[in-house]
Amino acid sequence: MSDNIQYIPNAGQTYQPIKDNINIDLLPFDPPAKPNPLLEPLALTQEAIDKGYILPSQKQHFLPDITSKMLDWFWANMEKGYYLWAPGSHKKFTWIKSPADVGFEDSVHMIAETVGKGIPVFGGEGVQIHRLHLSEFYPFTTCLKHVLCEGVFNDIGEFVDSTIHMWEDVPGGIVHITATVSNSKCSMPPGFILDMLKENPDYKPTPNWATDHEDYEASQWPIFLPALYNLWKDHPDPSQNVFCNLECYLGDDGKYHYVEENNPITLS
Numbered sequence: 001m002s003d004n005i006q007y008i009p010n011a012g013q014t015y016q017p018i019k020d021n022i023n024i025d026l027l028p029f030d031p032p033a034k035p036n037p038l039l040e041p042l043a044l045t046q047e048a049i050d051k052g053y054i055l056p057s058q059k060q061h062f063l064p065d066i067t068s069k070m071l072d073w074f075w076a077n078m079e080k081g082y083y084l085w086a087p088g089s090h091k092k093f094t095w096i097k098s099p100a101d102v103g104f105e106d107s108v109h110m111i112a113e114t115v116g117k118g119i120p121v122f123g124g125e126g127v128q129i130h131r132l133h134l135s136e137f138y139p140f141t142t143c144l145k146h147v148l149c150e151g152v153f154n155d156i157g158e159f160v161d162s163t164i165h166m167w168e169d170v171p172g173g174i175v176h177i178t179a180t181v182s183n184s185k186c187s188m189p190p191g192f193i194l195d196m197l198k199e200n201p202d203y204k205p206t207p208n209w210a211t212d213h214e215d216y217e218a219s220q221w222p223i224f225l226p227a228l229y230n231l232w233k234d235h236p237d238p239s240q241n242v243f244c245n246l247e248c249y250l251g252d253d254g255k256y257h258y259v260e261e262n263n264p265i266t267l268s
Helices: 046-052 068-074 192-197 214-233
Strands: 053-064 090-098 108-113 120-133 148-151 159-170 173-183 248-250 256-258
Touching: 053 120, 053 214, 068 148, 068 159, 068 214, 090 120, 108 148, 120 192
Parallel strands: none
Antiparallel strands: 053 173, 090 108, 108 120, 120 148, 148 159, 159 173, 248 256
16 A cells, blocks of 8 residues: 555544543343353463463353354454444454554554443553464464464563454354463553553553453354344455455464465455
8 A cells, every 4th residue: 555545444433532431331231152062171382381371261152143254354344343342342443554454463453442331441542452473472272263363562562461262163153262361471561551550550450351341242243243244245345345264273383373374455
């Protein structure tokens, strides 16, 4: 794309200033069903353990009427459904580096959200979420067929934590795991936490995984994603409707990799 003309999709208008927008009800929801039978629990590789990584949370879901292709599409087109993914909770979304522009594994988005009515907005004016290369940051010994690894860095470039989603097709829908990995050797929190502590030194952030937020998000996918995907699946412009394949495989190097490169979009 031209240096002077750049299209970066975002999720449109939302309330400003974001940090004051905390008195919105969340929708009632039923936590998603669990896979039957349950999936094997995730375990960190020895390399991840040596780096100081810990696994504070992993949750399993069965999501009816969702396909792996739908969820692959969602992660590259989050601006189209971010506010539907956790209604009332998600406050802001924009691509800093969009998948169409830089490719999937190098994309970066900014979010702000709250885990409940009246609770301060997590991320302040926004936290940058980086898509992470599997060969460098995927920390587990096993994986489902499709995976997303994304995370946060602090102001001196240290990896702070990551959220890992993985999923695969089963009869009637998909099974899905969301897991949080934290770096116990990280020397300082990310900048948005430091900013919140400057405003309120007594602030004690509650991570999403310690609430029902991840179940809330997962519960909404079967409600909105099939309809949204079907609206867009035949849209002809790949720069506006980005398809990617997040299927992965275990390479001879002992690392997971995507089966496709999911490169930037080039238009003839």
